[in-house]
Amino acid sequence: MPIYSIITGSGKYIPEIIVKNESFHNRNFINEKGEKLEKPVPDIVSKFQEITDIQERRYLNPELNTSDMAFFAAKDAIENARIDSESLDYIIVAHNFGDILHDNIKSDMVPTLASRVKHKLQIANPDCVAYDLPFGCPGWVQGIIQANYFIKSGDAQRVLVIGAENLSRIADPHDIDSMIYSDGAGAVILEAKESEKALGILCHKTRTDTLNEAHFLKMDISYHPEFEDNTLFMKMNGRKLYEYALNTVPALVKATIDKSGVPIQKIKKVLIHQANAKMDEAIIQRLFKLYDQRLEDSSSIMPMTISKLGNNSVATVPTLYDMIIKGELENHHINSGDHLVFASVGAGMNVNAFVYLVP
Incomplete structure (x- = not known):
């Protein structure tokens, strides 16, 4: 009977700090030529909201990091799926910048965020393979695509796929695009399902x-x-x-x-x-x-x-x-x-x- 990949649980982590557009009114915005933008900042922010529809965004608390968000979302998904985390065959974490300290914005990717998440989940099973996937914003979708291959090949029964990112710490405070970026994490459990009908x-x-x-x-x-x-x-x-x-x-x-x-x-x-x-x-x-x-x-x-x-x-x-x-x-x-x-x-x-x- 054909094997299909289905989502059996999901989770997320939305940071607590709410940053509204008005918070940017005192920013000193500069263009790529190093010139200060001539328009009044409130007008720039208003135009930005008109184009993007962003009214507010979430920033991560200073004491937390990307791997923490990934862990919170993973735990939520595991509980939602009602599974034993030891039964996971793979943990795939999509991100692009690793962990970034609040006061030292350099990418930290050793060990991988997936290994950090597996450690935080206290999974002892060595056959649970954990790896990272840097693929730009489409990383989580690509993680699902890879997990589907593992499942359809018979190599896996259960895969945890996480997308976690902390963009607020790598945004140039003088770039108007900094208003776009935010932080957060989402995760799903993908499982094998035998079925005569496609699903x-x-x-x-x-x-x-x-x-x-x-x-x-x-x-x-x-x-x-x-x-x-x-x-x-x-x-x-x-x-x-x-x-x-x-x-x-x-x-x-x-x-x-x-x-x-x-x-x-x-x-x-x-x-x-x-x-x-x-x-x-x-x-x-x-x-x-x-x-x-x-x-x-x-x-x-x-x-x-x-x-x-x-x-x-x-x-x-x-x-x-x-x-x-x-x-x-x-x-x-x-x-x-x-x-x-x-x-x-x-x-x-x-x-x-x-x-x-x-x-």
């Missing part, structure tokens, strides 16, 4: 573009010419990234849906990386246009959390799923028999998606 993960697709696109997201020094040191911060070519996403994500998602054989009309939810509300809206509209369909209102099919949680990279999609499945997102529900699309785009540049049939 769970039906298919997937991933692409990587590097010829001209590799450095749309990169690390570089502060825009402020008199910044105190040469600390590296995450930098984004917003215009190029926006164009790339619109040119690649809708086509890749369509190819994934077509591969599954599921009609677009049967897709109940598109859980997309919470990068930028305007960009995500353009992506979903272009996707339906590729099917010669007109989408009057995207709010029912494309749930959004970015207005309150910001963009926490690999954590956006699993957190979004967990909130819906636990009834924490108003007007959104996931039911047995629903077809879902999970999709993401980010540094690399990478784009991926999978189609999921809820058992």
Whole structure:
């Protein structure tokens, strides 16, 4: 009998510190040329909210780190699935910067965050393999894709896939893009299920573009010419990234849906990386246009959390799923028999998606 991968539990960790847009009104914003932006800062912040829909975001407490968030989300998912953590075959942690101390913003990735999570969970089983996956914002989706391969090959019965990121500590305080970034973690338990009928993960697709696109997201020094040191911060070519996403994500998602054989009309939810509300809206509209369909209102099919949680990279999609499945997102529900699309785009540049049939 065929083996499929199904989600049996989910969890998340949303940091306690709420940072509203008004908190940025005293910032000294500078452009990539080292010049102070001429517009009044409140006007810059207002325009930023209009484009991204971000009203507030969450920052991690100073005494905590990325691996702590990953552990909290993992524990939540394990309890939700009602499983013994010793039964896990793999722990995959998607992230991009490792642990970053509040007062020493350098990436710490030894040991891996996955090993740290396994240690925090006090798992003794040596056959539980723990490893990290740095793949830009699409890292968690790619972790699910890898876990699915382990399960379908018979190598695993149960996999924990986590997405955790602490972007607030690697954001240039003088860059307006710093207002986008936030912190958080999400996780799911993926398990093997024998079934005569297809269910769970039906298919997937991933692409990587590097010829001209590799450095749309990169690390570089502060825009402020008199910044105190040469600390590296995450930098984004917003215009190029926006164009790339619109040119690649809708086509890749369509190819994934077509591969599954599921009609677009049967897709109940598109859980997309919470990068930028305007960009995500353009992506979903272009996707339906590729099917010669007109989408009057995207709010029912494309749930959004970015207005309150910001963009926490690999954590956006699993957190979004967990909130819906636990009834924490108003007007959104996931039911047995629903077809879902999970999709993401980010540094690399990478784009991926999978189609999921809820058992």
